[in-house]
Amino acid sequence: MALTLDDPNYHFLKVTAGALATFGMYSVLYKETKIYRFFEHMFLGLAAGLSLTLLWTQTLYDLWWGPLVGRTADKATEYGQNGAWAWVLVLPLAALAYTIFSKKHNWMSRIPIGLLIGIGAGQAIQNWFNQYGPQIENSIKPAIPTVWSRFTVPDRNGLPQAALDNVNNNVYGSQAINNLIFLVTLLCVLSYFIFCTEFKSKLTKGMSTAGRLMLMVGFGAIFGTTVMTRFALLIDRMYFVWIEWLLESLPRMLHR
Amino acid sequence: MQYYDTGFWQIVFVAVLIVFLLFNIIRARRGKSLFIRRIAGLSAIDEAIGRSTEMGRPVLMVPGLSGLGPVGIQAVNIFAYIARTAAKFGTPIRICFADAALYSVAQEIIRDVYQSEGFADRYDPTAVRFISDRQFAFAAGVAGMILREKIAAAFLLGDWFAESLILAESANSVGAIQVAGSTVTTQTPFLIAACDYVLIGDEFYAASAYLSREPVLVGSLVGQDWSKLLIAAIIVVLMVQASIEKALVPQTTQETQEGPGLIWTSKPIPARLKKRSDLLENRLFNPRPPAALSPREKRKLNAWEKDSDQ
């Protein structure tokens, strides 16, 4: 069979299918129609099929089947690997989870599940500091200027390395103030997340209110940055439909 | 874990947090009554369920893409509370999952809820569903369900990613009340924009304590507060310390390593401004490898030195 995956006819078929799928799914923006329902169910089916395929090809084959049966070296550069029979015990263990469908034995499903929960919890505790320690350290910024001669940070570009290091190493007045603002913001927001005391004093009340407002600033900024990605993807979809399918792929088909 | 230099410090830190939590849990179990401030999003739950009962439309609960971890199980606990109320009123419920393991846990918990409330007959096993473990297939499936079944209330609590807005807006378009909360900070803004009530940050974790008033949970919530205060305190103290050290204490020695064992020796140098890596706080968080190093340690060490130069 000489036909290859980049054959124009086949490619057109594929692109057309994609375009139809696009419009089919978009139809839901108007209302939930039979067309959408069709594509939705197809999507769910494909996804399920894909997951099952990947379950073997990307997880079990490498992580389970490989160690279980081992392999004889195929490359001159490496040793073979022996099979470890104990891996087969995973099967009955996992099977326990499926007792959930039985009224009588469903408690057994809690053994593998419990094990997984335990492992997850353990890992969470194990990684906790590695994950958040750096963030804590990162929030510690010097707030006393080391230079009083000037307030703002000098223009960095075009400076020789030594001078640049000096600038980077110093703390200028403006930076000190920013670092203080950073700290205050951090504390305010943290105080908003204190649940078990009623804030009575003006200060603490003010702090937690300010904290909530600061959160809104953060959220607004995130919103702004995320909008770009979302719109870019929509534009790409439209490009796919209008340009790649309608203006490029279709004419190429017709001119053959 | 490496204990050399300041390595012990982080262990102690985590240990203290854990002690805070356990101590307060025990305290609460001893029957010490503890206060929790009001959380708007959670007061809305009953309202939402009431509304869907009147309309006779289902209540939807989705934990996003949460897997079988702290977040997912926390979400399921909240859902269990909601399901309990729904069971009393006989309000139909739908719970959709993207993770098979969590799905199976939830199915059991919800079934127990209905049984313990004495409404085993009202429990519909297809109410708890696995939709798909592929993010957007999941979104498509749930969105379709929302629109078809015209759900009256949606609880979107858990690990939400890009799909959050698809569900929130679909639910809004059928006029459902939405209570949402995401542990993924980048999604919260969208939930705030689209939903009626939003649990921000660890209000999500506070929820189960708030709803159940279960001593264990309330106690651990107090412990969490203490822990947050501890973090705040550490940051403030170290910040003061770092500021003073940086502004007033010049660096007069340089630590270098010599000899086959790479022994640390500190040599006097002309006084200069301290770099970040010279500061105590930095050293607390980046323990310095000991003398007599193995090859791997040497590699780490070189990396560390390069790091402290920038």
Added chain:
Amino acid sequence: MRELAQLAPPTTVWTAHNGSTLLWVEIVAALILGILLAMGLSRLPIRLRKPIVAVVTFAGGLYFVLQYIWPQAQDYSKDEIPRGTVEGVSFWLQGTLPTVTNFAQVLGALLLGLGISSLLRIHISQLVKKHKDWLFSLTLIVSMLAMLVFGYWDWLSKLGPGAEQAVAANPHIFPNFARDFLFDGLFINLDAVMYSMIAFFIFSAAYRSFRLRSIEATILLGTALLVMLTLMGGVLVGWDRVVDAVGGGGGGHAGFLENFRLGAIKDWVQDNLQSPSIRAMEFGLAIGGLAMSLRLWLGIEKGVSN
């Protein structure tokens, strides 16, 4: 070098040569043993059930907690002999870690069947009961089977055992096309469509809720607008022209006014307001997660281990 390849590593009680009968015997035996154990479990008296689950959970967590708190040997390698118990344990922890994490992954992956079976249960019953949506259920099942069959077949022909020859002999057999069509032609596109649809929802959500209703809403709107404007080249250029005009002399020489470039303002907000507030929120979540994990590990969490 070739000899080296033939040379298989020595076996232990736990391992046997690839393809050897011994290995298969061991595997079958272990499987039977496992099944028997499982059956034995089902006979367990009720009072023992909870403890067992609790113990299993605790053990699972303990392993990783030990990974964290146990003093770590400076330089672990398979062929070094540990000095003393502490280092011995540390070596054991480091040596077994990959296996344990793989095991957790495999076990978790094997639970996928639970989900798929729930999906199928619902749709097959709809199919049988001729529920009004039975056609769609059929679509779902068919497309699932198609993806499964061709996906696996395609994998066999490309990456599976002895695939190189197969591909060389016949570069693009039908399953490759079928799989490519289902995955690249349909699945990927459906995925992308769903993703792109978010733009519409952002649009309507922003229109609906970005009102100068309260201080909070105003702040949210203000920062969002600020950031959005910095993304639009035209606006940015225009604004900076103004800055230059006022500050005199273009191109980053407007002195103090530099701080009033749109980009600069945005960066300031992000550095000094956004990142600390989000970080504080992260700390809260971190602690909450830690507490939850702790409760789960110790089995004192209500709802799951009750």
Added chain:
Amino acid sequence: MADSTPEARPSLGAKLQALNRNALYLSLFAVVSGSLILTHLTSLQVPAQPQPCTKDTYTLLRNIPAGDTIIIDTGATNSTRGENGGEMEAVFRIAMRERLRFVLYTWQEPQCIEIAKGVIAKINLERRTSNPPEPEYREWDDYVILGFFPDGGTMLQTVASNIRDAWAAKKEKDPAGRERSVFESPVLKNIHRVEDIRAYVNIAMSNLMPTIVARVGRKLPVISMITGVMFPEQLNYYKSGQLKGLINGLVGTVELETLMEKGIDAKGEVGGHAPGPPVAAAFPGEKNYARGMDYYFAFCCAMSLLIVAIVIGNVGMMLERRRKP
């Protein structure tokens, strides 16, 4: 929340506050489609203002001597093609025009490689048809493909300590069609340590950068090309110097393309003509504006529409307030 609940005889204010959902969707759809097609037919260009991180990225890539090798680690799939796609095209164009050799692999999804191959083929076609026609980029001689690494983290760890071990098993067909180790290819034959590689370009839709920086970040400059969502987070890595370059999704791509068109002069001005050798030269008269610029006008229009919609909503609210105080 103001939802579309029309009162009896709604006032203008009420109307403006409750525009029909479908109308909103339709307007966005129309605006995006229209502006896209317009851009396609009349290749119009919107001015962009390159940010420092984009300038650094371009300067770094532009000043790598010809014939040297870089790593391109792609995670671009079709679902984020809107951002990663443009970034990838730009990188390939720069690399090919400077005759940089590159190693291509992914540890995110196997199909990323197929997609990258497609882009390379597309750019090769451009090069064939451009006048004067430029030489095509050929596998083995100009680039090698290492394929998919299921466990990239570990792989990078090995790369950091001994790159030759890490990729020892990787083979590729030379022009003669013989299977040979990639280290015999012109791309990698002079590479003995990871430090010999000039740059690590990571094109990603997920946040893998911290792992990369942790593993190899101190041995070679890392450039991260990501989607806008992750930009604020990664910006800190750039500021702390752990990232030598950073491209902010679609806008970053447009900035990069602008730099390819205009270049950076000796005084660091974009498109300036200061005397002396430029910081980073342009590629005059070549196809610099590509997918990024194709999308940018549509993007700006969509953003403007969003802002307009927000304004309309607020105007409506004002009117309403004025009507019944």
